[in-house]
Amino acid sequence: MSNHGRIFLVDDDELIISMLARSLQKEGYETHMLNSAVQAVEKICSWQPHALLLDVDLGDGPSGLDLLEMLQKEEIDFPVVMLTADDSAESAVRAMRHGAADYLNKPFNIEEVKIVLKKLLANSRLKNEVRYLKESSTAVLGRTFIGASPAIQTVLKNTRKMAEAGVSSVLITGKSGSGKEVLARNFHHWRFGSQNDYDSIPYIAINCTALPETLIEGELFGHVKGAFTDAKTDKKGVFELADGGTLLLDEIGDMRLELQGKLLRALEERTVRRIGGKVDQPVDVTIIACTNRDLKKAVEDGAFREDLYYRLNSFAIHIPPLNEREEDVVVLARHFLNVFAGKYSKKPVKSISNEAETLLKNYPWPGNVRELRNVIERCVVMENMETLSVNCLPLDLGGKEQRVREKRKNFQIILPENGVSLIDVERELMRLALERTRNNMTQSAKLLKVSYDTFRYQAKKYDLL
Structure with missing residues (x-):
């Protein structure tokens, strides 16, 4: 299966586009050809290419520039490269004014075509990812998973093994705030970080509970223009946006059963179909599914598909809660102290008092790493300190409240039922x-x-x- 992209070619010279199509197929591209402008816009849009090679002169009927103008009105989201036998600057300017991403002169060098396409597709993927990340409130920023405990060292070791082996899907489980999304980002880095074009490899994160049920399917698989009332243009889903990279499906345990079936199909067949579309799009995506739910119990309760559970559970990673890895608490606290000191332009805290360390270790951290992160951020913002002491910590961590309780133990008065003077x-x-x-x-x-x-x-x- 190709993962280089889908290229649509339109030229009335069958010999030229047949030769070009064969060369691109050898490079791993999927191609589709058209010899005339008849119903070209409809055919191009319905095939949903990643790029279009379009001849300026198509003989009788609309020209390539006419088609380009019609395509722009459809608000296409793929780049168009114009092919022209006229090597004048005027021809190039006309093509670019009409919205072409680039142009190539005939006769063209096949290697030049490959270079242009590779550049345009990389830019297109990056543009789509940036646009999605700007629109999405669940975007995950690059961070490093921190932990010194034996349990976390085992988690990191196993995750790296899976990533370097290139497994196609991974399930990460753990309580809310334990660091599932951060581990997913690390997996992506270990999977693709050694590649020269790493910066252009997409990493897309979507929270399966953050969107209404009516929107989540379109967000996952995309839709074609007119598929429903608000579908004004074609839209790629996150599977297509993450093609060639990683897709994080957070809180997958809350996905409705109908969508679970479509997700299973995408995982097994490695294709997706946009809502209202007629074409199955091949996608090469590494899927990371995260959940804080017990999926095995959800399967027993009929809330999660058994076949999808076993498909995901082949490579499963569980992150233990913070209260089960005491060694990590102070390590994480020191890390966050340095991070937030830099963020808020404050002097780094030089040390943590023994009393504060004990309190941090003994607190149960129901919100896990996220709660610890928030506590430390508040300390850095609100306090000016060289040493993080118990007095800096919030009351609900037990610091000041604990001392009050100790004082009360040393001084107790029993109030009589009838009161006292x-x-x-x-x-x-x-x-x-x-x-x-x-x-x-x-x-x-x-x-x-x-x-x-x-x-x-x-x-x-x-x-x-």
Whole structure:
């Protein structure tokens, strides 16, 4: 199966385009040819090419420039290369004014055609990915998975093995905030990072629960113009946008059953069909599926397809929650301290106090790494510190609340059901202080944290002397 792209060729010279088509097929391109302008726009759009080679002079009927103008009105999203026997600058300018991405003079060199197509397709993929990332709130930025615990080292080792082996689909499970998307980005880097054109290899992430059910299918597989009321133009789905790279399907456990069947078909046949389309588009995509759900239980409950589960579970990676890998907490905290110090232009925190380290390790982190990240970011923004101390940490981590609880353990008063007079409480406390210090008023005042004069005045008032 080709993964170089789909090229549509339009030229009334059958010999030229047949020769060109064969050369492109040898390079791994899929091609489709047309010898006239008859119904050309409809045929080109329905085939959904990645690029179009279009002759300027098509004999009788509309010219290539006429076709280009009609295609532009259809708001096509693929580049067009004009083929012309006229090597004048005027011809080139006319082609570019009409929206052509490039032009080639006849007779052309096959190697030149290949170079032009490779450049245009790479730019087109990058443009599509950038556009999608700008529109998508679930875009994942490049980050490195941090962890020193044996469990995480095993996860990273196994993930890298799968990536370097080139497995076509991976399932990553773990609780919310544990780092599934970050690990997916690492997988993509290990899978494609050694390639010279790595920067142009797409990485697309989509959250299966972030869009309404009515939109998710179109987002996955795309649609053709007129497929439904709001389909004003053709639109590529994320499978096509990620062709040749990686597609992350986050929260796949919440995908409805009907779409699960279409996803399974795409995984097995490596083709997708846009909504309303008539063409099966071949795609070469590495699928990474993530979920915080127990998919095996979901299968038992009838909420997830068994065949899709076993298809994904062939290469499964589980990320343990942060409270099961204590060694990673402080490592991650130090990492985030440096990251946010740089982001907010603050001096890096030099150390974390032993008390703060203990508290960070003992806290259960129900929000996992995401919660720790947010806590550290708040500390960097709100505090000016060289050492991260317990006082810097939020109350709900147990720092200040824990100390209050400890104080309460050392000083407990049982309030009678009928209530009590504060005067009686104060008098009794002073009596106990004098009793403990054998009537030493200086020591008694220290115990109750008041001045000597205040204690002596109150003691006389309550007739304790």
